Amino acid sequence: MILNTEVLTIFILNILFLFFASIAFYLSIKIYLKWDINSTTTTQYTLEKQSVLTATIIKYIFALKLPLFLFFIFTLDNLSNLITGAMCAAGVVDATPYGTYLFILKILNIYIFGFWLVLHNLDTKDETLKYTKIKFGLFIFIFLFLLAEIILESIMFNAIDISKMVSCCGVIYSSTSTSLISYIFTLSNTTIILIFYGNFILLYIFYILKKQYLFSLFNLFFLIVSIISLIAFFGTYIYELPTHHCPFCYLQRDYYYVGYFIYILLFTGTFNGLLVGFLNTNNKNYFKSSLLFNTLFVLLVSFYPIFYYMKNGVWL
């Protein structure tokens, strides 16, 4: 087991989250089962008071969990200095069989927690509290994801063995990799670029046509396509190295932490895009935020190949 300052911080926070989330879970079940907004009984008035407390607990857990994802990546990056063979967070993720699942679950949870926060925000703006029952019902379900994340995180840190040699990102993200990642490299760069920019243009088309479900669906595709494009194509221009495809190394100081900007823009843009369908709304703010962040993301990642070509006169 590895226990440096960052991991210890994560453990302590997880214990606190688990304690408060368990209280919220118990109260959420109670609220979900007994809520009747038209009732004027003592039970209902008590539930209305408890719903404020419970929602506040959940809101702060989720609002803290979102930035903590970046701290988690930062922790993995730091751990890579302690694990033989690991050059960045990728090596740490690959050091145990749980790392990849935890990483995927964490990304999924970011979106789920974000959706809950948006739903809660809508509920507080409605004087009839029409989303209250839904949001607590949703939390009962989300609690299981939160629990799974905390358990998996603890298992992963517990399973890390610093005496064991792990693969570096150069091996993990290559065509010789034994994982699913190797399939990414069977696609040509031209195909990847066409799909990436094509998907991006479709987002604008669906915005103009006000097709909210298609807009959401193609935001989901855009998230997946973007991650593949980053690994297969754009990453190589950030590193200026045709063989280096790691999606973690550009989170490091050597690359001016540009990875944080890349992922924040991508996650914020696609999150807002997914909200359009999730809330079944034609609210321009969600459309515009999605397009703004996605466009900034595209401009940022496109800058690297263009700059490389202008500097060197060739493509990688």
Added chain:
Amino acid sequence: MIKLQNVNKIYTINKNNTITALKNINLEIKQGELIILKGASGSGKSTILSLLAALSKPTTGEVIVDNKKLSKLPDNFAALYRRENIGFIFQKYNLITNLSVKENILLPLIPQNLEDKILEDKLNLVINRFNISHKKDILVRNLSGGEQQRVAIARAMVNDPKIIIADEPTANLDEKLSSDFCNVLKELKKLNKTIIVATHDPIFFNLDFVDKIIDINNGSLS
């Protein structure tokens, strides 16, 4: 129109210690009425006022104002309701003594972010109505009790509320100032304001412009 339907209010001190402040209250107050809630200390008068002002919720039952279920409002909407509909006059005025008359009166308007011109107009309207325009820049701590009372009334009126709630408004006033306050109530009634006064001061019981005097005894209407 204000309605209280089957309202009970129980304050829980701890598991074994509860206080029943209101027992099955049913009450209707029409727009523009002046109502006196009469009763001894601890009878439940102030609890009714706090329910009408959406400062607290009943334990059971319902409070409805203009078809809005006040007792079901979330806190942020209850605050909005108070800001737009209620003017409070407190027994001890609850003025901020380190601020001037003008600053005290404009306090309820701060959340509305109004333009200076509109604020000035609203201020002038109330300070002229309650005859305190010459004191507007003076600190409240330098005013007499009667003047402080008028500032408190001006503050309650500055957002032009539909309902005015006064809790023992004459408890700290002498007979002359209490009589002046009654005249102010008459003026407010002419403006079609709904006024609810909780008091045990006999001066209110013989006023000819009072619509209803409601007796409260141990949390019940008698």
